[in-house]
Amino acid sequence: MAAMTAIQYVIALFVLWFITVFLQYIFKRPGKKPAGYCPPPSPPTLPLIGHLHLLTPVAYKGFHALNNKYGPLLYLRLATYPAVLVSSAPVATEIFKAQDVHFASRIKSPFEDNLLFGSSTSFFNAPYGDYWKFMKKICMTELLGSSQMKKLKNVRHEEVVRFLSKMLEIGQKNDVADLSAEVLTLANNATCRMIMSARCSGEDNQADQCRGLVSESFDLAAKLAVCNLFGPLKRIGTWYLRKKIAAVPKRYDELFENILVEHEEKAKRGGPHMENKDLMDILLEVYHDKNAEMRITRKQMKTFFLVIFLSSISLLH
Amino acid sequence: MSIINCLNEYPFQSFSQDLFTGGTSTTADAVLWILGELVNHPASFKKLREEIDSVVGTERLADEADIPNMPYFQACVKEAMRLHPPVPLFDRVCREDCKLAGHDIPKGITMIMNAYSIMRDPKIWDNPNDFIPERFLTEHDSTKGPQNLQIYVPFGGGRRMCPGTNMSSSLINCSVSAMVQCFDWKVVGGDGPDGSKLTWTLKQV
Numbered sequence: 025m026a027a028m029t030a031i032q033y034v035i036a037l038f039v040l041w042f043i044t045v046f047l048q049y050i051f052k053r054p055g056k057k058p059a060g061y062c063p064p065p066s067p068p069t070l071p072l073i074g075h076l077h078l079l080t081p082v083a084y085k086g087f088h089a090l091n092n093k094y095g096p097l098l099y100l101r102l103a104t105y106p107a108v109l110v111s112s113a114p115v116a117t118e119i120f121k122a123q124d125v126h127f128a129s130r131i132k133s134p135f136e137d138n139l140l141f142g143s144s145t146s147f148f149n150a151p152y153g154d155y156w157k158f159m160k161k162i163c164m165t166e167l168l169g170s171s172q173m174k175k176l177k178n179v180r181h182e183e184v185v186r187f188l189s190k191m192l193e194i195g196q197k198n199d200v201a202d203l204s205a206e207v208l209t210l211a212n213n214a215t216c217r218m219i220m221s222a223r224c225s226g227e228d229n230q231a232d233q234c235r236g237l238v239s240e241s242f243d244l245a246a247k248l249a250v251c252n253l254f255g256p257l258k259r260i261g262t263w264y265l266r267k268k269i270a271a272v273p274k275r276y277d278e279l280f281e282n283i284l285v286e287h288e289e290k291a292k293r294g295g296p297h298m299e300n301k302d303l304m305d306i307l308l309e310v311y312h313d314k315n316a317e318m319r320i321t322r323k324q325m326k327t328f329f330l331v332i333f334l335s336s337i338s339l340l341h
Numbered sequence: 342m343s344i345i346n347c348l349n350e351y352p353f354q355s356f357s358q359d360l361f362t363g364g365t366s367t368t369a370d371a372v373l374w375i376l377g378e379l380v381n382h383p384a385s386f387k388k389l390r391e392e393i394d395s396v397v398g399t400e401r402l403a404d405e406a407d408i409p410n411m412p413y414f415q416a417c418v419k420e421a422m423r424l425h426p427p428v429p430l431f432d433r434v435c436r437e438d439c440k441l442a443g444h445d446i447p448k449g450i451t452m453i454m455n456a457y458s459i460m461r462d463p464k465i466w467d468n469p470n471d472f473i474p475e476r477f478l479t480e481h482d483s484t485k486g487p488q489n490l491q492i493y494v495p496f497g498g499g500r501r502m503c504p505g506t507n508m509s510s511s512l513i514n515c516s517v518s519a520m521v522q523c524f525d526w527k528v529v530g531g532d533g534p535d536g537s538k539l540t541w542t543l544k545q546v
Binding site for chain 1: 368369372373376402404405429430432433434435436437439441442443444445446447450451452453454455456457458459461462465486489490491492494497498499500501502504505506507508511512515516519520523524529
């Protein structure tokens with residue numbers, strides 16, 4: 025029985041391969057590309073799904089195997105989504121250095137898709153342009169630069185000490201620690217406090233809300249990303265998820281508006297020389313600065329924190 | 342819409358996995374992998390503990406200001422991040438038709454960069470799959486290859502390099518140094534730092 029299934033499987037694969045070759049032969053449009061056009065090499069494809077079958081549960085390991093088998097620069101088609109896979113230092117160096125400007129844009133993050141937050145509000149995935157350049161400068165000089173990170177050293181230190189005492193407590197009871205969970209709590213709390221002076225776990229209501237919302241949006245974004253692989257399916261997916269798609273940005277907006285207003289009130293009380301500024305205090309100063317090179321909008325600011333929050337929990341670069 | 346994020350965040354079997362309970366978290370993952378590699382390599386752990394003890398002493402907790410004085414610590418962090426980049430895949434979009442390594446790349450196409458492959462390339466790294474912190478202790482900067490090749494890219498590179506590198510590194514440094522300084526760790530069950538439980542015995546400080 026098992027042998028039978030294996031044979032059927034092989035036959036099915038062969039038929040699919042045959043159909044692919046046949047269709048490619050029929051639909052080949054000669055002369056469309058200029059002479060000498062040389063696309064990157066591509067592993068064998070299947071009809072409709074393209075190279076989707078080559079993906080493995082851990083995507084980067086599957087891509088690593090493709091690199092070992094077919095080379096460091098490959099053209100892939102993930103269902104209807106074309107992409108070029110780069111897996112070697114020489115090609116990466118060309119992208120990062122010699123041709124950096126040609127590759128200075130990024131794909132939209134699902135959290136910044138039009139559906140969720142509207143276009144042109146993001147920074148991390150913003151197209152290469154004035155807004156991105158302005159925010160990059162602010163990030164490097166003020167927000168995420170080493171001098172600001174030094175100022176936040178005590179916050180990290182406190183959270184590390186809190187983590188160590190938790191470990192000590194567990195150890196004195198001779199228990200086994202679930203280190204993955206404890207380190208995650210440490211990272212999330214330290215990040216939340218650096219960004220907006222709130223802890224992620226415990227009684228803090230806002231941080232808790234934020235956390236729930238983040239995990240919901242990851243879920244939603246993943247579903248949308250899968251729909252996106254299959255062109256026409258995207259509309260069905262969007263329709264199916266329409267209620268959540270409408271609700272999530274609204275809730276983020278309310279949550280971040282509340283946090284921003286609290287920070288603004290704190291800034292009014294504290295005056296310009298307020299101590300212990302978190303990242304939100306600093307960006308609010310840029311927002312209120314009438315002489316700034318570029319005025320950022322409230323929405324841009326909210327998206328910025330949303331993405332910094334999401335990305336420190338899972339760095340989206 | 343991002344395919345890459347999805348690939349990074351969600352191994353295809355676990356779309357609805359709760360991010361905070363079992364999903365991947367990059368900074369936390371990096372910390373766990375570094376500690377995991379050190380636990381699996383007791384000689385490195387011992388050497389690192391000795392370095393921390395000689396630089397910091399046993400009276401106080403290791404501080405971020407001590408990091409520049411601890412080359413072996415930096416090498417261990419780098420080596421673990423080389424083997425286990427927290428974000429193995431990242432993306433670029435090609436802004437205009439161009440040539441890359443002799444091949445035509447059309448405008449608008451998504452580039453998927455695999456940092457995992459780049460940092461395990463046997464042409465560049467000796468024994469690429471082994472944890473050898475000493476490779477970063479050479480006189481020349483081992484994060485740069487011959488002809489300034491970008492061979493070490495845990496945070497990407499170019500203009501679009503991760504802007505949160507400082508934030509992430511500082512958190513990694515202060516937590517890993519304290520964890521190695523204060524406790525002895527032992528893995529219980531599981532087949533790696535991901536998902537396995539760690540236990541420890543208290544080191545007398």
